[in-house]
Amino acid sequence: MLVQKLSWVTLLLFLYQHGAEAKEKVVCEGESMCLKCDSGFIKVIKANYGRTDCKTCASGKPANQLSNKQCRAEASLSIMSARCDGRKSCTVPAVNSVFSDPCVGTYKYLDVSYECIPAKISVTCENGHSVIKCCKGVIHVHHANYGRRDLVTCPHALATTPDCYSPQTSSLRSKCDGKKSCRLCASNSVFTDPCVGVYKYLEVTYCCK
Structure with missing residues (x-):
């Protein structure tokens, strides 16, 4: 054994x-x-x-x-x-x-x-909420971006550019690292607006350590 x-x-x-x-x-x-x-x-x-x-x-x-x-x-x-x-x-x-x-x-x-x-990914469309969690271990955020890096994710009439970058890795690590679960809010009021008039999403890649 x-x-x-x-x-x-x-x-x-x-x-x-x-x-x-x-x-x-x-x-x-x-x-x-x-x-x-x-x-x-x-x-x-x-x-x-x-x-x-x-x-x-x-x-x-x-x-x-x-x-x-x-x-x-x-x-x-x-x-x-x-x-x-x-x-x-x-x-x-x-x-x-x-x-x-x-x-x-x-x-x-x-x-x-x-x-x-190796990692998990979470995508939250603008004005939405989600929860990332670990059944075993605790959360470690690898990368996070609030914006838009393709035209397919969270389809919308205002999904007009794939070049909207607002890295949020540091802020999400401060918020979520070391926790079993973490609630996310994809909102301009939380992250500010990196590209006005574009429909955005929050994407987070993370692992459970």
Whole structure:
């Protein structure tokens, strides 16, 4: 019996570690970065839109566009996290209009490392209420966003943009982490309105620890 229990523990540890194995993707400026998790949800670990070497995305480019190896868009991680964390898949254009231009005249690329983490997801449409809970263990929030990151979730005539980001991870962790259950309210009065005139929803990915 002990051997059987140990075997199950070993299997669960393997599955967790396998699910959380870091993946890295690179796309050149002007292309789109596509992240995907067949199992679990995206958690961006590192991201940079810029250039840190002379070889990546260098084909056909003149030397003066490749020489700056200290080019970093400081908001790269927060932008990628806001757009992708807690989703099964996401697509982000590697362009200045998304990340701003950290080094004018340099040909850039987007370099991202991410994990696929095991988690549960809760979606609450605007002006709605819901409860997240753990039958075993306590809540740990991985990511939360109040806004709209696709046009399919919580369908509505005012679901007019998939680019409404208002990360609420810190506030939801303060409210819910360490509890067996936590009541959520998807409301502008709670989170303020990140995109006036757009019908929003609160999405939360969490696990039970």
